[in-house]
Amino acid sequence: SQQGEEDPQALSIQEGENATMNCSYKTSINNLQWYRQNSGRGLVHLILIRSNEREKHSGRLRVTLDTSKKSSSLLITASRAADTASYFCATLRGGAGNMLTFGGGTRLMVKP
Amino acid sequence: DGGITQSPKYLFRKEGQNVTLSCEQNLNHDAMYWYRQDPGQGLRLIYYSQIVNDFQKGDIAEGYSVSREKKESFPLTVTSAQKNPTAFYLCASSILRDPYEQYFGPGTRLTVT
Numbered sequence: 001s002q003q004g005e006e007d008p009q010a011l012s013i014q015e016g017e018n019a020t021m022n023c024s025y026k027t028s029i030n031n032l033q034w035y036r037q038n039s040g041r042g043l044v045h046l047i048l049i050r051s052n053e054r055e056k057h058s059g060r061l062r063v064t065l066d067t068s069k070k071s072s073s074l075l076i077t078a079s080r081a082a083d084t085a086s087y088f089c090a091t092l093r094g095g096a097g098n099m100l101t102f103g104g105g106t107r108l109m110v111k112p
Numbered sequence: 113d114g115g116i117t118q119s120p121k122y123l124f125r126k127e128g129q130n131v132t133l134s135c136e137q138n139l140n141h142d143a144m145y146w147y148r149q150d151p152g153q154g155l156r157l158i159y160y161s162q163i164v165n166d167f168q169k170g171d172i173a174e175g176y177s178v179s180r181e182k183k184e185s186f187p188l189t190v191t192s193a194q195k196n197p198t199a200f201y202l203c204a205s206s207i208l209r210d211p212y213e214q215y216f217g218p219g220t221r222l223t224v225t
Contacts, residue, residue: 031211042116042202042216043155050211088154090214098143098162098212104154 006089006106014111019076021106023089024069030092032065032072033100037086046087047074081112115139116217118203123222125197133188133220135203144186145214147202148172155202161186162208190222197224 007022023032031050035043049056049065049072056063062075076083086105093099116137125131137144143162147155157170161180175194180186186205190197200221204214 033211033213040200040219040221042118042218043204043214044216045213048211048213092212098206098208099157099160100212100214101157102147102155107152 006087006103008106009104010107010109012109012111013079015079015081017079017110019079019083019108019110021074021087021108023072023074023103025072025089025091025103026070027091029067032063033090034061034063034072034074035088035090035102037088037105039085043088076108079108079110081110084108084110116203116205116215118201118217118220120220121218123220125222125224127224128192129224130189130191131197131222131224133190133201133203133222135186135188135217136184137186137203137205137215137217138184139205139215140183141205141215142183142208143206144180145204145206146170146176146178146186146188147204149200149202149219158188158201190224197222 005024033048034046037043047058047063049063060077065072086107088102088105090100090102119134145160146158156172158176159178161167167178177189202219203217206214
């Protein structure tokens with residue numbers, strides 16, 4: 001079963017706008033990771049937030065984590081056409097330290 | 113240049129044939145993984161390996177087989193028993209300690225007709 005579920009499934013915005021994607025998960029976590037996938041390519045790790053962190057920044061990326069609601073959000077500020085991709089959250093499976101469960105992803109389109 | 117390579121990028125096979133997808137890494141990672149991705153969907157784990165000569169089934173192992181004879185290599189065979197083999201296959205690797213970030217190859221798109 002999917003541990004992480006992203007919302008929305010698809011998002012279309014204009015260049016310069018902010019994009020927010022949400023991820024919900026079901027069980028307790030050690031960390032939550034966000035990955036990006038360009039069409040027809042492999043995934044690339046973007047950012048990781050630990051369970052004892054509430055917010056983390058990396059360049060134009062801002063990730064928040066609310067463990068009480070079992071949810072995380074990824075904000076991309078001042079989006080660019082090159083940000084067009086699918087974004088996935090991933091959580092470690094309980095009891096198997098190295099195994100990740102990926103959500104279904106949010107497909108982001110940034111129009112120039 | 114460190115990374116994960118998968119070959120070929122595109123693969124076409126006739127129904128009933130077995131096909132092997134290659135995955136090689138030079139990151140010195142102990143763990144390797146195979147995922148399947150269907151159009152517009154997330155990743156589903158097929159098999160994983162944490163050490164040479166050992167591997168475990170993931171969520172959708174039926175119709176697939178793997179081997180791990182070398183640390184660097186983790187080939188996936190899609191057998192004729194896999195009912196819907198057409199998909200995008202991704203290989204990944206990681207170290208076996210926190211934070212368990214995974215590094216992905218470019219993927220192989222398999223089409224079976």
